[in-house]
Amino acid sequence: MKNQPNSITPTPSKIFVIMIIIAIILLAINMRSPIIGFGAVAHLVQADLDLSTKTIGMIGAIPMIAFATSSFIAPKISQKIGLETTLFIASVLLALGIFGRVWQLHFVGLLMGTVLLSLAISLGNVLVPAVIKKYFPNKISLVTGMYSLTLSVMAGVSAGIAMTLVSFKNWQFALGSWGMVSILASFAWLFIVLNTQKNQQNFVKITETIAKNQNKISVWQMPMAWFISIFMGVQSLLYYTLASFLPSLLIDKGLSEQQAGNVGMYFQLMAFPSIVLLTKWVGRGGSLRLMAVLASVVNLLGVVGFGFLSNQLAWLWSVSAGFGCGIIFTLCLMLFTIKANNSEQTAELSGMAQSVGYSIAIFGPLLTGWLKDMSGGWMLPMMLLSVLMAINCGFAWLATQNKSLS
Known part of the structure; x- marks a missing residue:
């Protein structure tokens, strides 16, 4: 249209x-x-x-x-x-x-x-x-x-x-x-x-x-809107889970409180370079799909690293996860405007994506805490996060198809 x-x-x-x-x-x-x-x-x-x-x-x-x-x-x-x-x-x-x-x-x-x-x-x-x-x-x-x-x-x-x-x-x-x-x-x-x-x-x-x-057709009836919403929601789930539990996870794996705090800081600070990079990339006509898939893959790398790989590279896992989260969040905001046909449809898509997305995100900290208490360790919650990040690589591909909502 x-x-x-x-x-x-x-x-x-x-x-x-x-x-x-x-x-x-x-x-x-x-x-x-x-x-x-x-x-x-x-x-x-x-x-x-x-x-x-x-x-x-x-x-x-x-x-x-x-x-x-x-x-x-x-x-x-x-x-x-x-x-x-x-x-x-x-x-x-x-x-x-x-x-x-x-x-x-x-x-x-x-x-x-x-x-x-x-x-x-x-x-x-x-x-x-x-x-x-x-x-x-x-x-x-x-x-x-x-x-x-x-x-x-x-x-x-x-x-x-x-x-x-x-x-x-x-x-x-x-x-x-x-x-x-x-x-x-x-x-x-x-x-x-x-x-x-x-x-x-x-x-x-x-x-x-x-x-x-x-806007005769509601965005809730459009597959593309659902792809974007789930893509944003799984990223938000990862962000709020790491924001809640990353220091505890790293301390349990042997880092000091100071070291865990520094690693958590790297995760937050990556928002700045990732957003600047994405803005320049999109402004120069770079592929949205390439950036979305890359961000999803480094999210997966960060989660796997935190859960199953060496603590000596915790800073790298933090940079990877922070870069991925920063890219995907901002990219989703751009998708609201790029894929919609006008400001009213943008508002409707934004409302749907954030309603669905935050509904998904709520379960991140809840499930992580429940699995940690039930199993007595971080293996199960990090396995779940790894599976979700792998799935989100697919939604990165689907959410960045070269077409508008309708």
């Missing part, structure tokens, strides 16, 4: 385009930071609120559950009130959630704030690719790479500076300070909403008409 000619699309002003990029970056800063930052200070939260480890674990699981259960709703909301308005609301809710969970030393505030910010992040997860498709159809790889890079790097920064921020005052300050960024994001998206409503009413009406003509 062909896209409509570009002649019907008014060219946004330079200031408007720059503000969209700024708004995307400001939103991206807080798409992972409140979640990763909480993990860094969870022991302080647990002590101050007198919570059990199980309760802290429940708080930590809320974002993934929210992503899995609410992502399919985001496209429906955006179709009713518009992409830009929905992301403005998401930015406001994100700020309220960040501030709400630290407003008082109370479990209810922590719980409700976490739920609120998780729902807001879920909206952003789904709709940012649609915004990129709408305003940057010729620079998808560049803008998506910028968004993914900001998201990944700031997640690492939030973990790295958490205790420094705590030293200034307390853990509430460390978590709440990120809310200022969401306030700035709210103003940026408000500017975009006002300009869209004032100057681009015809553009919005035209794109809505195109969407009605093109």
Whole structure:
């Protein structure tokens, strides 16, 4: 199905385009930071609120559950009130959630704030690719790479500076300070909403008409959408499993706490070079299939190395797994925009992929922990991860077929 000619699309002003990029970056800063930052200070939260480890674990699981259960709703909301308005609301809710969970030393505030910010992040997860498709159809790889890079790097920064921020005052300050960024994001998206409503009413009406003509078939009925969703989901399962258990696995295999921490850091830091490489590769017309399969293979290599090969090369297994995860996550964001026919279909595909993907990802830490406790070792969980990574090599091939959704 062909896209409509570009002649019907008014060219946004330079200031408007720059503000969209700024708004995307400001939103991206807080798409992972409140979640990763909480993990860094969870022991302080647990002590101050007198919570059990199980309760802290429940708080930590809320974002993934929210992503899995609410992502399919985001496209429906955006179709009713518009992409830009929905992301403005998401930015406001994100700020309220960040501030709400630290407003008082109370479990209810922590719980409700976490739920609120998780729902807001879920909206952003789904709709940012649609915004990129709408305003940057010729620079998808560049803008998506910028968004993914900001998201990944700031997640690492939030973990790295958490205790420094705590030293200034307390853990509430460390978590709440990120809310200022969401306030700035709210103003940026408000500017975009006002300009869209004032100057681009015809553009919005035209794109809505195109969407009605093109999106007669739900993406949930398209095999390609399922390939992309499962491809993303298995990668997410690996990422969250390693984020949860990699230090414990390495320590059990004989590394010191410091060594295990360093290896885990390599895994996170690989997001930067992998995203930069992918952005340049796609921007120069490189094969999506080649990069997807390569990333899946190095994911498999990393898992096999962690589970069954020498600890002396743990840094290599970490680099391999981190490179694969960074490539696949960003590549999936690009596939949302490249394979879809318009911004509305992009939002629908993004919502489906993230709903299915995070539903799959939830089982990674759960099954790994259960198999570890049941067997008393890491052999079974690492065998399961190895099989899943091998299967994902096939989905890498299927998700990058040279055709659009419909």
